[in-house]
Amino acid sequence: MRGKGVEATVIVAKCCKTGKLYDNRVEKKSDGKWHFTWSFKLNQDIIKKEGYDKSTIVGAMVNDDSYKGCPYCGNSDWLHCDVCGKMNCYDGERKNQVCGWCNTYLYVYETEHYKLKGGEF
Ligand SMILES: [Zn+2]
Numbered sequence: 001m002r003g004k005g006v007e008a009t010v011i012v013a014k015c016c017k018t019g020k021l022y023d024n025r026v027e028k029k030s031d032g033k034w035h036f037t038w039s040f041k042l043n044q045d046i047i048k049k050e051g052y053d054k055s056t057i058v059g060a061m062v063n064d065d066s067y068k069g070c071p072y073c074g075n076s077d078w079l080h081c082d083v084c085g086k087m088n089c090y091d092g093e094r095k096n097q098v099c100g101w102c103n104t105y106l107y108v109y110e111t112e113h114y115k116l117k118g119g120e121f
Pocket residue numbers: 014015016017018070071072073074075089090
């Protein structure tokens with residue numbers, strides 16, 4: 001059941017293929033992890049109005065079954081950048097990828113713990 005104290009926010013990610021931005025709804029569930037529940041094409045006005053562009057979440061993060069990934073290119077997973085802390089879409093298979101935000105060359109490694117920034121765009 002969803003109680004009143006649901007901790008949820010929106011993290012902005014960049015599509016690595018189109019360069020477009022999209023929102024990801026993240027919710028902290030009873031297991032203590034941040035669950036990515038759904039993603040949608042960016043509405044920049046709402047993001048700025050709600051202050052989501054300044055949100056940062058820390059901890060274990062997992063994708064729920066309802067999470068469909070990037071709404072532009074269909075990549076089902078995402079990649080966190082160690083350098084700028086932001087989120088890129090990711091196909092789940094590549095061993096490396098360039099961050100769409102800061103152009104850092106990233107090596108993909110398996111972890112569940114991240115610090116993600118919402119993205120000041
Ligand atoms: Zn994409």
